[in-house]
Amino acid sequence: MMMASFNRRRCYVAILFLLVASVIGSSSGTSLRSQHLLKKEMEASRAAEVKTSVTTPAANLVETCKFLKCNNINIFMKEATETVEQFDPLPPVNSTINTIKPSPDNPLSEPMEEQQKERNVSRSADGTSLSPSRAEPEYQLQQEISTRRPTIKESASRETPHRKTNRTTLSTPAPVFDEEPGKSIRSEKEEDGYKFYAEDLLMPIPQSVSLLAQLMSLTIQNLDTAFRGSLRIQSPIVQYPHSFRTTLLQISQKLxxxxxxxxxxxxxxxMHSLFVPSKVKEATGYLEKSTNSSRMAEFLHLPLKNLKETTDQTFNLSSQIANHFGELVQLVDEVIQSHNFSKSTKExxxxxxxxxxxxxxQEKKRTETEILLKEKEIENLKRQKQLDEEEFNKAMDNLNYLQNREYDESQCYWAYNWKTVRRDIWYCPPYKPDPYQIRQVDQRAQAAKRNLEKTMRSLYVKEEEAAKEREVDSELKIIIERLNHEKNQLNEDVQLLRNTSSPLRSLRISFKKLDKSWKNFVVICENLQTSATKSLDVIQEANRTSTLWNNQLSESILLNLNKTNEDLSLVKSVIDIYLEGSNIEIIREIVTEVEQMLTMRGNIRELESRLQAKCDVASREIKNLLERNQRLTESQPSKLIKPAGKDKRFEK
Structure with missing residues (x-):
C-alpha cells in the first residue's frame, strides 16, 4: 500500500513537472518536438532513479529543474515543495542529492547511459527484453526477496533442530575417572566387565535427600560453631569452610x-539417540546393496560421520552428568576431611x-582462702585499732587535764571579803602542776599514737591486699564462666560432629554410588562413541590410502554397527527408566525442598519429619517403577559393558 501511494505521488509530481516545463518551453520558444523529447527524458530519468540511492521528492524536483535548465528556480522549488507536502505527509529522508548534467548530444547523462547499457546487456544475455521502466523495479523486488530468505548452512538439511543444540564433539574420548588413584572401576567386578543397573541412578537420590535433611536438622538445633577454630588449609571447593550449616546448604545446592x-x-x-537407528539403517542398507562398489566409501561417509557426531554429543552429555556428580563426591570428601579435622581439633x-x-x-580456691584469711586479719586489726584509739584518747585526755589544770576553775569558789571591799568575790587558789606527772602522761600518749598509726597502716595494707585478691577472684570467676561456656560449646560441637559422622559417611556412600553409576553409563556412551569412531576410521583410512572396497571392510563396519545397536539399546533402556523416574513429581519436590530447608520457617523437627515422609514415598515410587520395568529387565540378558579399547572382537 505504501509503495502504491508513493508511485501515485510521483505521478502527480511528474504531471506538475510537465505543466511547468510546457509553460517554460512556450515562453522561450521551444517546439513541440523538444517537448516530446523532454517527456521521454523524464520517463528515462524515473526509470534510472529506481536503482540509484533513495532521494527525497524535493531532491528529485531539484534534479529535474536542473535537467530542464529552469530559470525561475526559486518559484519552481516553492511550488514543488508545496505540492509534495500535500501528497507526502511523511518526514523527509536525509540523503545525498546527485546532480545530473545533460550533454548537448544526448539529453541523458553519462552515468545514466552506462547504467542503461549494462541493464540492456544483462537482459539481452538472459534472453529477455523488458522496457526500462518495468525491468529494473522487478529485478530490485526479486533481489529484495532473495536477501530476506533465511540462510541455510551446508549441513542444515542433514540435521534436525534438536541436533543443533550442541555441536561440540571430541576428537578422542575423554578418560573415564577411577574411584581411587591406581584403582579402576571394573576392578571390583568380574574380570570380563561389570554389570549395570539403572536403579542405581535413582535409588540414591531420596536416600541422599533424607540424609541431608537429617544433617541439617542436627546442625540447626545447635550453634554453627562445629567448623570454627580450624587451622586447616582452605579448600577451593568448600566455599564456607568455617560453617558446617552453610556447607550442607552448598551440598544441597550442588545436588x-x-x-x-x-x-x-x-x-x-x-533425543540424540532417536537419530542413531536411521543412520545405522542407512549405512547398513548401502552395505547390503553392493559390498564391492567403488563409491561405497562416498556413500557411507555421510551417515557414519553423522553417527559419529551424534555419539560424540551423547558422550559429552553423559560426561557432563558424571562430572557434576564427581564434583559432588569431591565436595563431600572435602567436607568429611574438614569434619574429621574439626572433630579431632575440638576434642x-x-x-x-x-x-x-x-x-x-584451683587458683580461685586458693584466692578465696587468701581472701578469708585477709578478712580475718582485717577484723582483728579493726578491733586493735579501736583499742588503740581508746588508749590514745585516754592518754590525750589526761595530758590535756594536767596541762590545762592551771586554768581549771573547778577549785574556785565565792568568798566575802571583809577587809577591803566588804563584798563576795570569785576566789581561785593557785595551781602548781607536777612536771614529772605531765611527762609520763605525754609519753603514754605518744606511745598510744604510734600504736594507732601502726595499726592503721597494717589495716590499710591488708585491705589493699584483700581488694586485689577480690579483683583476682572476680577475674577468675569470669574466666571460669567463660571456660565453662567454651567447654559446654565444645562438648556440644564434639557431640554434633560425632552424631553427624555416620550420616555424613552414608551420604558419601550414596553420592559415590551415584557417581559410580553415572561413570559406568559414561563407559556405555564411550563404547557407543568408539564403535562409531571405528566405523568412520575405516572409511577415512580407505579414502586416505585409496584402498579398493572389499568384503573385509564391509564386515568390519557391519560389526561396528551391530555393536553400536547393542550399546544404543542399553543407552535407551537406561535413559528411559531414568527419565521416567526423575520426572516423578515427588522426587523433584524433595530435591528442591531440601535446598530450601535451612530458610524455611517453622519447627525444624516437623520439617525434617515431613521431608523424611516424602523421601519414603519417593523411594516407594522408584521401587514401583523398577517393578514395572522388571519384566523387561528379566527378558533381556544383563549387558556386560567393557571399557573402550578392550573389545577382543577387533583384535583379529
Missing part, C-alpha cells in the same frame, strides 16, 4: 544442580579447656 543437569542431559541423550580443645578450667578453679 539439586546435578539432578537438574542429569535430567536435562538425559532428555537430550534420548583436643576440650581436653585443653578442661585442664585450664581445673587450673583456674
Amino acid at each position: 539439586n544442580n546435578a539432578f537438574l543437569v542429569s535430567s536435562t542431559n538425559a532428555d537430550k541423550i534420548k 583436643r580443645q576440650v581436653r585443653n579447656t578442661t585442664t585450664e578450667l581445673n587450673r583456674e578453679k
Whole structure:
C-alpha cells in the first residue's frame, strides 16, 4: 500500500513537472518536438532513479529543474515543495542529492547511459527484453526477496533442530575417572566387565535427600560453631569452610544442580539417540546393496560421520552428568576431611579447656582462702585499732587535764571579803602542776599514737591486699564462666560432629554410588562413541590410502554397527527408566525442598519429619517403577559393558 501511494505521488509530481516545463518551453520558444523529447527524458530519468540511492521528492524536483535548465528556480522549488507536502505527509529522508548534467548530444547523462547499457546487456544475455521502466523495479523486488530468505548452512538439511543444540564433539574420548588413584572401576567386578543397573541412578537420590535433611536438622538445633577454630588449609571447593550449616546448604545446592543437569542431559541423550537407528539403517542398507562398489566409501561417509557426531554429543552429555556428580563426591570428601579435622581439633580443645578450667578453679580456691584469711586479719586489726584509739584518747585526755589544770576553775569558789571591799568575790587558789606527772602522761600518749598509726597502716595494707585478691577472684570467676561456656560449646560441637559422622559417611556412600553409576553409563556412551569412531576410521583410512572396497571392510563396519545397536539399546533402556523416574513429581519436590530447608520457617523437627515422609514415598515410587520395568529387565540378558579399547572382537 505504501509503495502504491508513493508511485501515485510521483505521478502527480511528474504531471506538475510537465505543466511547468510546457509553460517554460512556450515562453522561450521551444517546439513541440523538444517537448516530446523532454517527456521521454523524464520517463528515462524515473526509470534510472529506481536503482540509484533513495532521494527525497524535493531532491528529485531539484534534479529535474536542473535537467530542464529552469530559470525561475526559486518559484519552481516553492511550488514543488508545496505540492509534495500535500501528497507526502511523511518526514523527509536525509540523503545525498546527485546532480545530473545533460550533454548537448544526448539529453541523458553519462552515468545514466552506462547504467542503461549494462541493464540492456544483462537482459539481452538472459534472453529477455523488458522496457526500462518495468525491468529494473522487478529485478530490485526479486533481489529484495532473495536477501530476506533465511540462510541455510551446508549441513542444515542433514540435521534436525534438536541436533543443533550442541555441536561440540571430541576428537578422542575423554578418560573415564577411577574411584581411587591406581584403582579402576571394573576392578571390583568380574574380570570380563561389570554389570549395570539403572536403579542405581535413582535409588540414591531420596536416600541422599533424607540424609541431608537429617544433617541439617542436627546442625540447626545447635550453634554453627562445629567448623570454627580450624587451622586447616582452605579448600577451593568448600566455599564456607568455617560453617558446617552453610556447607550442607552448598551440598544441597550442588545436588539439586546435578539432578537438574542429569535430567536435562538425559532428555537430550534420548533425543540424540532417536537419530542413531536411521543412520545405522542407512549405512547398513548401502552395505547390503553392493559390498564391492567403488563409491561405497562416498556413500557411507555421510551417515557414519553423522553417527559419529551424534555419539560424540551423547558422550559429552553423559560426561557432563558424571562430572557434576564427581564434583559432588569431591565436595563431600572435602567436607568429611574438614569434619574429621574439626572433630579431632575440638576434642583436643576440650581436653585443653578442661585442664585450664581445673587450673583456674584451683587458683580461685586458693584466692578465696587468701581472701578469708585477709578478712580475718582485717577484723582483728579493726578491733586493735579501736583499742588503740581508746588508749590514745585516754592518754590525750589526761595530758590535756594536767596541762590545762592551771586554768581549771573547778577549785574556785565565792568568798566575802571583809577587809577591803566588804563584798563576795570569785576566789581561785593557785595551781602548781607536777612536771614529772605531765611527762609520763605525754609519753603514754605518744606511745598510744604510734600504736594507732601502726595499726592503721597494717589495716590499710591488708585491705589493699584483700581488694586485689577480690579483683583476682572476680577475674577468675569470669574466666571460669567463660571456660565453662567454651567447654559446654565444645562438648556440644564434639557431640554434633560425632552424631553427624555416620550420616555424613552414608551420604558419601550414596553420592559415590551415584557417581559410580553415572561413570559406568559414561563407559556405555564411550563404547557407543568408539564403535562409531571405528566405523568412520575405516572409511577415512580407505579414502586416505585409496584402498579398493572389499568384503573385509564391509564386515568390519557391519560389526561396528551391530555393536553400536547393542550399546544404543542399553543407552535407551537406561535413559528411559531414568527419565521416567526423575520426572516423578515427588522426587523433584524433595530435591528442591531440601535446598530450601535451612530458610524455611517453622519447627525444624516437623520439617525434617515431613521431608523424611516424602523421601519414603519417593523411594516407594522408584521401587514401583523398577517393578514395572522388571519384566523387561528379566527378558533381556544383563549387558556386560567393557571399557573402550578392550573389545577382543577387533583384535583379529
